[in-house]
Each structure stands twice: as structure tokens, then as C-alpha cells.
Amino acid sequence: MYTKTIGVAGEQFFIARAPEEGLNLSLPIGDNLPYDVLVDSGQYIHRVQVKTCAYPKKPNILFS
Template sequence: MNTKQTGDTSEAAVIAELIGRGYTVSIPFGDNDPYDLVVDSAESLHRVQVKTGWIEDGCLRFKTGSKTTEDGSTRVTDYSPEDVDAFAIRCRDTETLYWVPIAIAGKKNTYLRIDPAQIEHPNITRAEGFLFDAALPDV
């Protein structure tokens, strides 16, 4: 599967789950917006960027930048709160879905701890708090 197909698979999984939970989901026309979806939670609209994550060293990892190629050069731009409100992540290894507010996301990549850490540290961000069941805005 190429990266476009992987991204489409993640978007389809996220959209199906959100609609199944009673959210209204809109898809912007074209590919020029920094977000993939607009999710209506009845209280507000959320601009959502869908990403595919994977398990790496006991963590869920996903990229938090947008890669563009122009005139043969590639540029990665981090998303900001002006661009998106949250990331919806499909872990390709477990098919688990996560909702991560932009304020939690790091630069370039975000790591959410799934397995217990060898040394617990207050700066470790645990993945379970961002599972769809725990983190989605109320409908």
C-alpha cells in the first residue's frame, strides 16, 4: 500500500467511527486546507488532521507536519493551532483510534507512551488518555 492509500484508509476509519458515534463529519473540497475533516460535536466545529501512527519503542508515534514538494525541493511545515484543532490518529499496527488536541502535539513528531516506561517521568504522555472513548468531544 502506498502512502496515499494508507492515508485514505486512516481517513475512512476515522470518518466511519465518528459518524457511527453520532458526529456530523464534513470534508473540505480540494487538497488546499491544512485539515482533512470538520467534525461537528453539536457544541462546536473541530478542524481535524487525520494521521497514521505506528508503534515504536513502546509508544504510538505520528508525524505532526505537512510535507510539500515544490520545484523539486521538499519542505515540512508543522501544524499550528491556527491550522487545526486536533489530530485523529489511526494506529496502523493495532487499528486503534486516538484524538489528540493540537496543544498536546509536539513539533515534527508526537510520541504517546503505550507500554510502561522503564522509568516513570512526569513528562511522559500516556496514550490511553487520548483513545477515542476518553478524548472525543461530547456529541
């Protein structure tokens, strides 16, 4: 799988999962910004850059 495809898959996974955690999202148009998603927690708006690896050692999700 190409790295761009893996990255897009990671972003889409994050976009699908974040609302389950009660987060509201906004998506920028294009891919020339230093972030992938804007996350509104209700108090703050965070710029998030999603990083994805192709073969994790164990299945997990890390938010930092």
C-alpha cells in the same frame, strides 16, 4: 502500500467511525487545506487532520 493510499484509508476509516460516536462531519473539496475533516460536536466545530500509520504495534484508535 503507498503513503497516500494509507492516508486515504485512514481518513475513510475515521469518516465511517465518527458518526457512530454521534459526530457530524463535513468534508472539504480537494486536499490543499490544513485539515481533512470538519467535525461538529453540537457545541463546536473542530478541524481535524487524520494521521495514519501502516503497521500499529497493537490495534487501537486514538482521538486527541
